[in-house]
Amino acid sequence: MSLLNAGGENILIDTGPASRRGLRVGALTARGIERGDIDVVILSHLHWDHCQNTDLFTNARILVHPTELDCAHNPARGNTSAAWYAAEMLAKMKTEPVSDGDLVTEGVSVIATPGHTKGHLAVLLETGDEKTLVADQNAIPYVLPEPVEGPRRAKLRV
Secondary structure, three states: OEEEEEOOEEEEEOOOOHHHHHHHHHHHHHOOOOHHHOOEEEOOOOOHHHHOOHHHOOOOEEEEOHHHHHHHHOOOOOOOOOHHHHHHHHHOOEEEEOOOOOEEEOOEEEEEOOOOOOOOEEEEEEEOOEEEEEOHHHHOOOOOOOOOHHHHHHHHHO
């Protein structure tokens, strides 16, 4: 979970697993931020360990790649990483599909980095002359890819 403040908005990147629910809320509260203060949640992908706490942020716009949404609604046989709970949870929220290059708010955009999942997203923060990329799973060499060539292309972009 990463927290950004840009364009006057509080932006959360991923929400983590349900087992860390109290820690997530506590970390925000320690920074003077309540759950209702989060304006945008960007989900890098819909695996359980990245999105289970999304329902905590009922006021937020939930941004996710359309391929991830499709996989949640129509999971591949045997895929239990996202499947039913993600689709059910997101159906109750203000979910917006975002794709490569879409602007989230001033200085923040998403970059498609398929590899770990087909609809994986990274987040690019631009402030003045500086750029920071929150690359998540595609920056870690030991993560199992899908498809095999995806991580190589994503890492070249990063």
